[in-house]
Amino acid sequence: MENEEKEVGADATTKENTGTTEVTENKSNYEELSKTDKELQSYVDRRVSDALKTAKTKWQEDLEAEKTEAEKLAKMKSDEKLQYQLQKEKSEKDNALAELNAYKLKEQALNIASEKGLDVSLLSYFDFKTLKAEEINSKIDEISTAFNKAVEKVVNERLKEDTPITKTATTTINKTVARASY
Numbered sequence: 285m286e287n288e289e290k291e292v293g294a295d296a297t298t299k300e301n302t303g304t305t306e307v308t309e310n311k312s313n314y315e316e317l318s319k320t321d322k323e324l325q326s327y328v329d330r331r332v333s334d335a336l337k338t339a340k341t342k343w344q345e346d347l348e349a350e351k352t353e354a355e356k357l358a359k360m361k362s363d364e365k366l367q368y369q370l371q372k373e374k375s376e377k378d379n380a381l382a383e384l385n386a387y388k389l390k391e392q393a394l395n396i397a398s399e400k401g402l403d404v405s406l407l408s409y410f411d412f413k414t415l416k417a418e419e420i421n422s423k424i425d426e427i428s429t430a431f432n433k434a435v436e437k438v439v440n441e442r443l444k445e446d447t448p449i450t451k452t453a454t455t456t457i458n459k460t461v462a463r464a465s466y
Contacts, residue, residue, distance in 0.1 A: 386412035393420050402428050
């Protein structure tokens with residue numbers, strides 16, 4: 285058994301070394317390609333600079349928001365600060381509760397939809413944060429009937445047959461055909 289474990293360990297080491305070698309080769313291939321292909325290099329530079337601009341903009345917006353928040357708090361008196369922080373924490377709590385309720389409501393809707401045999405991917409069209417528990421059954425029924433009607437319509441269109449063409453009886457005239465000689 286010990287030999288088997290050593291062999292497995294050796295294979296794992298070999299695989300790790302091979303992976304490292306491949307990464308190194310890919311990196312060197314990319315570097316060579318980027319040196320020779322100026323179009324690729326300019327494309328990569330543009331993508332990187334766009335990503336940096338986006339990240340910088342987001343960072344600056346966050347910094348501005350924090351700065352205005354700090355200025356706002358600096359202007360307030362201690363009672364106002366406490367009131368503001370209390371209001372802020374209450375709104376965060378309400379948002380967290382709304383998110384939790386939305387999650388629970390979505391779970392309940394998934395159970396109801398699966399019991400009714402409805403495709404659960406249709407529930408992605410609901411906004412569970414604004415939806416109330418009393419409305420779930422009626423909304424699921426509405427979606428179910430609309431979906432079933434759409435499916436029925438498509439099935440009927442595909443099964444629709446053209447009306448058969450009726451041919452009138454034609455009389456055939458017996459023609460005499462000369463026999464071919466062989």
